[in-house]
Amino acid sequence: MPQPIKSSAKHSVFDSGELLRSERIQYWFIENLRTVVTVVGLMALAGSAWGIMTFVQHRAEERAALLYVVAFTTYQETLTPERQLRVLAPDTKEMAERAIKEFQAVREQYPRTAHGALALFHQANALATLERYDDAVAAYHTWLSTYQRKDLVPLVT
Numbered sequence: 437m438p439q440p441i442k443s444s445a446k447h448s449v450f451d452s453g454e455l456l457r458s459e460r461i462q463y464w465f466i467e468n469l470r471t472v473v474t475v476v477g478l479m480a481l482a483g484s485a486w487g488i489m490t491f492v493q494h495r496a497e498e499r500a501a502l503l504y505v506v507a508f509t510t511y512q513e514t515l516t517p518e519r520q521l522r523v524l525a526p527d528t529k530e531m532a533e534r535a536i537k538e539f540q541a542v543r544e545q546y547p548r549t550a551h552g553a554l555a556l557f558h559q560a561n562a563l564a565t566l567e568r569y570d571d572a573v574a575a576y577h578t579w580l581s582t583y584q585r586k587d588l589v590p591l592v593t
């Protein structure tokens with residue numbers, strides 16, 4: 437006699453095991469609510485701190501850029517062909533000295549910015565223009581030890 441084919445039992449859409457798992461997750465969440473809220477709060481706090489630090493760094497870069505533009509404009513005026521003579525005119529020397537002080541101000545106020553690195557580089561160039569070679573070499577060495585931007589290293593070494 438042939439064996440009857442057994443049909444599989446119909447399963448309900450909501451398995452009781454799944455329902456129990458979701459209830460367990462719910463209970464765990466309720467039991468550990470303080471921990472969950474603490475972790476989420478710490479993550480929000482860390483994100484806020486990162487955002488504030490990024491904003492502050494961006495503002496410092498902007499302000500350093502403004503000071504750097506003033507200093508570089510002063511320095512650039514000393515590089516015009518009519519000012520590049522064997523013996524520098526007194527006003528050219530004065531402009532170079534002013535540029536050195538302005539570059540120093542950028543470095544002192546914003547040392548960790550990209551413009552701070554460029555300010556030291558151009559300050560050393562201005563010192564070399566004034567034929568203060570020992571000071572220029574010292575500034576280049578300071579630049580190499582402080583800022584190791586690979587794109588400008590060939591210009592300094």
